[in-house]
Amino acid sequence: MRIGELAARAGVSTRQVRFYEASGLITSTRLPNNYRDYDEVALGRVEQIRELLAAGLSTQVIRALLPCLRSPRAPIVFEGVTPETVAALERERDRLSERIDVLTRNRDAVAAYLAELRRHADRSAATPAPARRTGRAVP
């Protein structure tokens, strides 16, 4: 498919698709007229890229992660895997875990705060009018 269809199906702009390709996140072949030609795998890739960017990762990190994110049952490539690659992936995995921890702690804090607000609201509702200042003068 050409870039327009890919972008429409993925819900992104063609600008973004070209940027992802220039960043080495996706690949295309070229039609005889020099138009980019993408396969279905590229579509899934773009959706994955969107998810990861929205989750706060940079294109550099995403590029490092791509070998792990093979689609359905694509065969794993063992050939060009150097110990450095493995070490880099382990670092990225740990950095992901760190992010997850931070976000989880803070999400829980938000949830706890909301729960506290709710308890307060319920208690206020149970005690009808304990001298509540509403900003409006009492007649």
Add this chain to the structure above:
Amino acid sequence: MRIGELAARAGVSTRQVRFYEASGLITSTRLPNNYRDYDEVALGRVEQIRELLAAGLSTQVIRALLPCLRSPRAPIVFEGVTPETVAALERERDRLSERIDVLTRNRDAVAAYLAELRRHADRSAATPAPARRTGRAVP
């Protein structure tokens, strides 16, 4: 404490501290000579901000989250809490959960890939020399 000490203790630049203050993430009073004056709470704040920025959140989102991230046993403020605030916080909580899900899925994919690589390496080690091409000629 003044901005230099705060920055040094938090491990950030004074530029960053000023930016966080200009973004409404921290507050300071002013000394008679117009120098900024920070308390210990600000230090904890800056550390929290660093965590959240490193986790991929924007200063806007962090600002929305700040009311929930009260330090030790600070009393909860119920006063200026409008239903809109609550709704916004619930949205942010859900967005955090989404991020956490995405990152967790992908971290697990990386971990699975690494495990696969390890299994492959172990198997290769167990079978000493099954016509391995090492790039070097066999004497």
Add this chain to the structure above:
DNA sequence: CTTGACCTTGACACGGGTGTCAAGGTTGGA
């Protein structure tokens, strides 16, 4: 009093991800 370390505000620059526009090539249908 002078020096040096610290502070102030203001500005310019950069990289990352994106929007938008220009100037031109290709193609299918009226």
Add this chain to the structure above:
DNA sequence: TCCAACCTTGACACCCGTGTCAAGGTCAAG
């Protein structure tokens, strides 16, 4: 044949979080 819709590359501009530099104020130690 010509138009409209699609594609190409290239550029300029934006926002965000930082770095860096300039020009100047404050203060303590020598």
